[in-house]
Amino acid sequence: MRVYNCGLCPRHCAVNRIKGETGYCRAGTSVKLALAALHFGEEPPISGVGGSGAMFFSNCNLGCVFCQNYQISSESYGREISAEDCAGIMLKLQEAGAENINLVTGTPQIYALVHALRYAKQHGLKLPVYWNSSGYETETAVELIDEFIDFYLPDLKTLNKKYARAWFAGEDYGETAARSILKMLSLKPNKTIIRHLIMPGFLDSTREVLEWFAKNAAGRAELSLMTQYTPVKNGIVSNSAPKRFVSQDEYKTVLNWLFEFEIEDGYFQELMPDSGWLPDFSRENPFESKLSKTIWHS
Numbered sequence: 001m002r003v004y005n006c007g008l009c010p011r012h013c014a015v016n017r018i019k020g021e022t023g024y025c026r027a028g029t030s031v032k033l034a035l036a037a038l039h040f041g042e043e044p045p046i047s048g049v050g051g052s053g054a055m056f057f058s059n060c061n062l063g064c065v066f067c068q069n070y071q072i073s074s075e076s077y078g079r080e081i082s083a084e085d086c087a088g089i090m091l092k093l094q095e096a097g098a099e100n101i102n103l104v105t106g107t108p109q110i111y112a113l114v115h116a117l118r119y120a121k122q123h124g125l126k127l128p129v130y131w132n133s134s135g136y137e138t139e140t141a142v143e144l145i146d147e148f149i150d151f152y153l154p155d156l157k158t159l160n161k162k163y164a165r166a167w168f169a170g171e172d173y174g175e176t177a178a179r180s181i182l183k184m185l186s187l188k189p190n191k192t193i194i195r196h197l198i199m200p201g202f203l204d205s206t207r208e209v210l211e212w213f214a215k216n217a218a219g220r221a222e223l224s225l226m227t228q229y230t231p232v233k234n235g236i237v238s239n240s241a242p243k244r245f246v247s248q249d250e251y252k253t254v255l256n257w258l259f260e261f262e263i264e265d266g267y268f269q270e271l272m273p274d275s276g277w278l279p280d281f282s283r284e285n286p287f288e289s290k291l292s293k294t295i296w297h298s
């Protein structure tokens with residue numbers, strides 16, 4: 001696993017990123033950051049009072065066709081910075097009152113982030129660090145970042161191969177994400193929140209994820225059920241992405257399944273009434289002002 005033969009994630013592109021070759025994620029070898037902000041839209045213990053110190057990295061190794069952050073994930077919006085500057089931004093978030101450092105989709109940049117986190121800790125970073133990922137990473141990548149991480153915040157988007165092929169061109173997503181999550185649970189039991197986004201019209205996928213959680217993670221992790229799926233009008237066009245929001249009936253059905261599977265530990269979002277909250281990363285504050293306060297913008 002080296003960036004000269006990149007296999008940091010299950011795509012195993014085998015490109016030489018040191019020589020400037022890029023793989024599926026289009027990441028180079030430096031940190032590329034779009035935004036650092038105090039974020040108040042995470043689960044209550046993560047946002048806390050001061051806000052989560054969210055750092056939104058550019059590029060993504062999963063590439064969901066419905067991504068609400070498509071400007072940074074697939075259009076590479078952001079600026080390359082040194083690992084030392086990245087550490088400086090973490091310290092600025094700390095000074096601004098952040099409750100934690102929340103690394104959003106940093107998987108393709110793990111090597112640079114290891115360097116940045118080590119430097120930040122040597123220079124006074126005391127905040128707990130969250131690894132907020134799509135779950136699509138190798139167990140080796142998880143082991144590499146673990147020393148610098150206090151909590152894991154992985155997605156488990158689906159276990160269904162057909163949906164994974166259609167949504168992320170990654171039929172192996174479910175099996176690899178489940179493996180990486182089990183690795184996280186073994187390394188940091190009771191310090192993991194598994195997020196699942198309900199996909200309108202695809203409740204069979206949600207049921208499978210809930211069943212997996214009940215069998216494999218309950219008691220060692222919390223579940224965060226998210227209802228914020230929003231059809232992205234200007235993002236990646238795909239016929240496989242739902243064109244509507246989660247319905248009230250779907251919401252009730254999923255809540256009933258929580259009782260059926262006896263899943264008690266975790267969080268669920270209220271239904272989102274409209275798409276007004278979608279971020280626009282070209283703005284100084286991409287989110288609604290009550291949700292976010294910008295500390296650094298690319």
Ligand code: SF4
Pocket residue numbers: 006007008009010011012013014015022023024025026027060061107108
């Ligand atoms: S991190 Fe990027 S280049 Fe490396 S294997 Fe994954 S998608 Fe390919």
